[in-house]
Amino acid sequence: MPQELKEEGNSLFQKCDHKGVMLKHEKALNLLPMNHTDAAYLRSNMVACYMQMGLGEHPRAIAECTLALGVSPRDSKALLKRARCYEALNRLDLAFRDVYNVLTIEPNNLTTLELQDSVKMAMDEMSVTVNENDIESFDYELSGESSQLLKVVKRS
Template identity: 40%
Template sequence: MTLKEEGNSLFKAGDMQGAACCYTQALKLSDSPADSAVLHRNRSACYLKLEEYSKAEADASKALDTDPGDVKARFRRAQAYEKLGRLDQAFLDAQRCAQLEPKNRAFQDLLRQLGAQIQLQSAQLNSTDARVQQMFSVLLDSTSKDSDRQKAAQNLVVLSRDEGGAEQIFRNDGVKLIQKLLLSKQEDVVLSALRTLVGLCTGHQSRVSVFPAISFLIL
């Protein structure tokens, strides 16, 4: 029995870790691009089951580099993209799968599912954008009541901890607004501005660049 066959047997038996190990060993010995592509595709299926979606995407992509027409590899990459939250890329792959095999129900189901998710995501982003703009309007309006400004500032903190909300804050020139909030005479508003910064930058190294621009206001 070859390593690939052993991996297939383990996969059918539900031993995804063992199957992945067999495919990995087979890849080390393979000198055929076509065989390696199949092994990458098979290992991608293992990683999907193991919920290691980045690895599943990488292996499916390697298989597609060799054979762009490999519909199984493309379907697995679409599934991995979906789990990684990369819905636009998942949709494109699922769409291509459905074009290659229009009667495949699994492809059609995934395509519809992704379409619905993208529509929902778009609606949520539009809703979030409206909320961000509304809060900015309250905070920038000198005639706003102190209580309204405090509430808007607190809501901004909550939004900054959500990826979609944080992105909308940045797109709406939120850093400049935060600079102004840090100069507020209301302690609660200043505290909310600082918490918003923490929410925006947590886990996002690229966003940490906002700190030098406003550090002089905090000192």
């Protein structure tokens, strides 16, 4: 059943039916254990919908990215999408952190390198400074019964 809902959601995504995608994916998520690998994929698709729906939906996209990272902490796509949302919301320090974390996983990711340049340029324009040595990498773990609960765990 979750697989069917996932496929139906993917079909709706091709038709730009964002609300339909989210409905199907939410139903699929409710049928899966909260730490199932498909949960990260479903949430990532929901993030793409929120991002396409406009700036007002970026906070929801960020929340979904964080939940996806709870399942798959080294998901560079989720980190990159969240960085793009943070950049759009002028949360450049958080965008920079996520870009940094993607580059620790995939140092030659061209899309991320381009985003890094964009974020750095925006930070310079807004006089925002972040010392790269002070940036910490984090893992996100799901905790409790609800996938809405996350705790941040510092990686050593």
